[in-house]
Amino acid sequence: MGMMIAGVSSGAGKTTLTIGLMRALTNRGFKVAGFKSGPDYIDPMFHRLATKEPSYNLPSWMVPDNALQHLYHKRSLQYDISVVEGVMGYYDGHSTENIVGSSAHLAQTLNIPVLIIMDGSSMALTAAAIVKGLITFDEPTQIKGVIFNRIRSEKHYTLLKSAVETHTGIKCYGYIKPDEHVVLESRHLGLVQANEDEAIEKKIEKMALLVEETVDVSSIIQDFSNANPVTEDISNFYHHKILALTDLIKLNKGLTLGIGKDLAFSFYYDENLKLLEEIGVKIVYFSPIYDTVIPKGLDAILLGGGYPELFAKEIEENESMKESLRAFALNGGAIYAECGGLMYLTDELVFDERSYKMTGILGGTSYMTKSLQNFGHVEATFREIDSMNEAVTIRGHEFHHSYVEIEHKIPQLIKVVGKNGERQCGYLKDNVIGTYVHTHFYSNLDFVDYLMHFFFRGRI
Structure with a gap:
């Protein structure tokens, strides 16, 4: 079983959801493999702490497609669930000419389903328009679900869920409440390294609790377990x-x-x-x-x-x-x-x-x-x-x-x-x-x- 967590934009909440879901799945007894789309060094440090396992980078402009497939399947075979964290916005990659180097490119290359996380704090029906644009921009889409970030009430989530599911047919799997206790510090090259944060273990557990509280983890496991990633033999080279x-x-x-x-x-x-x-x-x-x-x-x-x-x-x-x-x-x-x-x-x-x-x-x-x-x-x-x-x-x-x-x-x-x-x-x-x-x-x-x-x- 594998999936990607991608964002509408940088800062949408990819890392919080990824770390929280990884730890929630680990707490449920699954052996979880972490992957990162793109060349980022910092996010995999958090993956390792959340899963107690290695985390592998899959930078899709730097590494050829067949090597990405080879590495993903070679490492995934040892685990129950593979979780790939996206990079920047879903379609943001090497240039604006095409999707090469983007999270979307990697999801297509690996043929894995995608959970999109988006900041829904100040919108309702517009959320459906954004999701509609994402799933039609480059078809067929790998996007199979949506999770909202920075949502303060069940009532607001219900509005967003109704809008997206009615107008796009994409299923919503829940939301994450804002919580200052899980904020990860940043510096000039991105997040502060995981091992520099003395409270990181408490933050990771808090992220897992936030995910378990308002995200339908069981449905994600059930729905995404039917994914059929690329399996052809590309390893001989x-x-x-x-x-x-x-x-x-x-x-x-x-x-x-x-x-x-x-x-x-x-x-x-x-x-x-x-x-x-x-x-x-x-x-x-x-x-x-x-x-x-x-x-x-x-x-x-x-x-x-x-x-x-x-x-x-x-x-x-x-x-x-x-x-x-x-x-x-x-x-x-x-x-x-x-x-x-x-x-x-x-x-x-x-x-x-x-x-x-x-x-x-x-x-x-x-x-x-x-x-x-x-x-x-x-x-x-x-x-x-x-x-x-x-x-x-x-x-x-x-x-x-x-x-x-x-x-x-x-x-x-x-x-x-x-x-x-x-x-x-x-x-x-x-x-x-x-x-x-x-x-x-x-x-x-x-x-x-x-x-x-x-x-x-x-x-x-």
């Missing part, structure tokens, strides 16, 4: 590619990969980490904030994105960890860093008119800014390094309130094409790569081959 990567790891006698992961560096796709484990990479986690040195026996290091600026003081004070990373790089150890990880590799980070010392591995300075520097989908070409690392192109995304200035000459490794045209975005210094581009490995598994060969170049 990915099966063979993964076997080839597994052989590469075995041929090189294994790879031990250190991953820096804590509140400062937390932006990792579960699917990327799962793939690394499946091909035989041994993953060892460490904290750039709290650990004193990197773990022993590492062949390579991966540093993901996150919020290094919020923990800049702790990073600056942890000199032993920074020295450990510098020694690793100087001795030939390979490091690949994305976004926040790139900032960690510069000499200093300037934030709130203060400078904080970083590792200095790439040199230069990172500057935090009030406005977004780059936001959106990109196509990134990683240039050839040597005969083992031929050029490869992968789709990814950027979203950052910072920029990096590196004065000394190190090669610009990556060419990026996005909505703002073509530019360079990525640096190569010996066995260290730093870039602002966030990558999903299933965009192009050849990139994983590129990355593994790069890691083996730096084996020490």
Whole structure:
């Protein structure tokens, strides 16, 4: 059984309903799989807390349709119910020319039914017009139900239900009352990380109670259990590619990969980490904030994105960890860093008119800014390094309130094409790569081959 929860717009209540329904289903004894449409890192953190299970991203512009189907069904087989949280408004995607990259695109690709949530607080019959527009804009529709948000009374819900069901034939499954106790805090790149909220467990349980109180969960389970998602065998291509990567790891006698992961560096796709484990990479986690040195026996290091600026003081004070990373790089150890990880590799980070010392591995300075520097989908070409690392192109995304200035000459490794045209975005210094581009490995598994060969170049 699977479904998508999508919104009429951003802020409609997708995350509240998704988290609440996930926990309500989990409390009823179901094993729930969480998925996120789009490249968002934060929402899956809440999914994991709500279900006590991994949550997987399905970014439908970055990842080909057959890979989306492969990943969804591969992960869903292990669960009773799969819940996909949409992104932005239902039809909002890569551009206004078509629905590619949108929640609607993903729902069609997976052939799963959709529950639309909308703010019904200031309307009655107009709600039917909005739903009518949604279901006729791109037919046939995957929308099978509606839930209203910010509704204060049963009487108001009854008006909305009558309007929508009378004029559209789409069933209404209830509503959610406004409650300030379940509000999730935000910051410049979206919601505050789940693990930063000390009251998050209470909020999740409260969301589940709100859903159980006024949403017909039992009818959702009954009606949506009849969905028939795509089931054709599309896994052979990915099966063979993964076997080839597994052989590469075995041929090189294994790879031990250190991953820096804590509140400062937390932006990792579960699917990327799962793939690394499946091909035989041994993953060892460490904290750039709290650990004193990197773990022993590492062949390579991966540093993901996150919020290094919020923990800049702790990073600056942890000199032993920074020295450990510098020694690793100087001795030939390979490091690949994305976004926040790139900032960690510069000499200093300037934030709130203060400078904080970083590792200095790439040199230069990172500057935090009030406005977004780059936001959106990109196509990134990683240039050839040597005969083992031929050029490869992968789709990814950027979203950052910072920029990096590196004065000394190190090669610009990556060419990026996005909505703002073509530019360079990525640096190569010996066995260290730093870039602002966030990558999903299933965009192009050849990139994983590129990355593994790069890691083996730096084996020490």
